[in-house]
Amino acid sequence: MSVSGLDSKPYTRNLIPGESVCWEVHRKLNGIEYRYWDPNRSKLAAFLVSRGKTFPFEVKSTVLYLGAANGTTVSHISDILPDGRIFAVEVAKNPFRELLAIAEKRGNIIPILEDANHPEIYERLVGQVEIMYQDISQRNQTEIFIRNSGMLKPGGTGYLMVKARCIDVTASPTRTFEQCGMELESAGFKTVEMVKLDPYQKDHAAFVVRK
Numbered sequence: 001m002s003v004s005g006l007d008s009k010p011y012t013r014n015l016i017p018g019e020s021v022c023w024e025v026h027r028k029l030n031g032i033e034y035r036y037w038d039p040n041r042s043k044l045a046a047f048l049v050s051r052g053k054t055f056p057f058e059v060k061s062t063v064l065y066l067g068a069a070n071g072t073t074v075s076h077i078s079d080i081l082p083d084g085r086i087f088a089v090e091v092a093k094n095p096f097r098e099l100l101a102i103a104e105k106r107g108n109i110i111p112i113l114e115d116a117n118h119p120e121i122y123e124r125l126v127g128q129v130e131i132m133y134q135d136i137s138q139r140n141q142t143e144i145f146i147r148n149s150g151m152l153k154p155g156g157t158g159y160l161m162v163k164a165r166c167i168d169v170t171a172s173p174t175r176t177f178e179q180c181g182m183e184l185e186s187a188g189f190k191t192v193e194m195v196k197l198d199p200y201q202k203d204h205a206a207f208v209v210r211k
Ligand SMILES: C[S@@+](CC[C@H](N)C(=O)[O-])C[C@H]1O[C@@H](n2cnc3c(N)ncnc32)[C@H](O)[C@@H]1O
Pocket: 041, 042, 043, 066, 067, 068, 069, 070, 071, 072, 073, 074, 089, 090, 091, 092, 095, 114, 115, 116, 117, 135, 136, 137, 138
């Protein structure tokens, strides 16, 4: 989110002033510390600077985040919802260790070391959330999103960050995005917007859907 008084780039207000997550630039305005949210490192920041409009994240929002990695984007969402909760699922142990270290300092992140292909393992812990966000570079990424969507409240917002080349290296990204949109609609989602993330994230698109 751009902060008036700073430049037009995205920043989030640092939940833990003085603490850095990934060596990001910090700026101060009126005594408040903000962290630069890099669109080259976060698809949600790329979505915002690419004129994506939907942004339901609020102070108390609940979020299921699939493909949390080392917590770069998770940490910015954590800045935005100080009284909310982010259930952050990651399957790989190395990035998960870094995610854990971040979660120890930020009380609104619940890290879950699991495979998002198996939501039945963590769905009781998560319950129902208002926002589901997925950034998993796997061939079956749309299927994983649909499989986890039982945890998204009716009327909730889903973000699926699609990496076209992961689904099919031979097809054009445009064709893959169309296919992905059709699969989401067939699963009962309504597409709110689809935003291409080039040049920040090559051959990626953000699908925003409503359940
Ligand atoms: C592109 S990175 C995510 C970057 C992160 N969302 C960010 O913006 O900070 C994709 C992550 O998805 C994880 N991943 C891949 N398959 C997964 C699965 N089946 N379940 C959970 N995480 C998975 C990978 O280990 C990797 O850390």
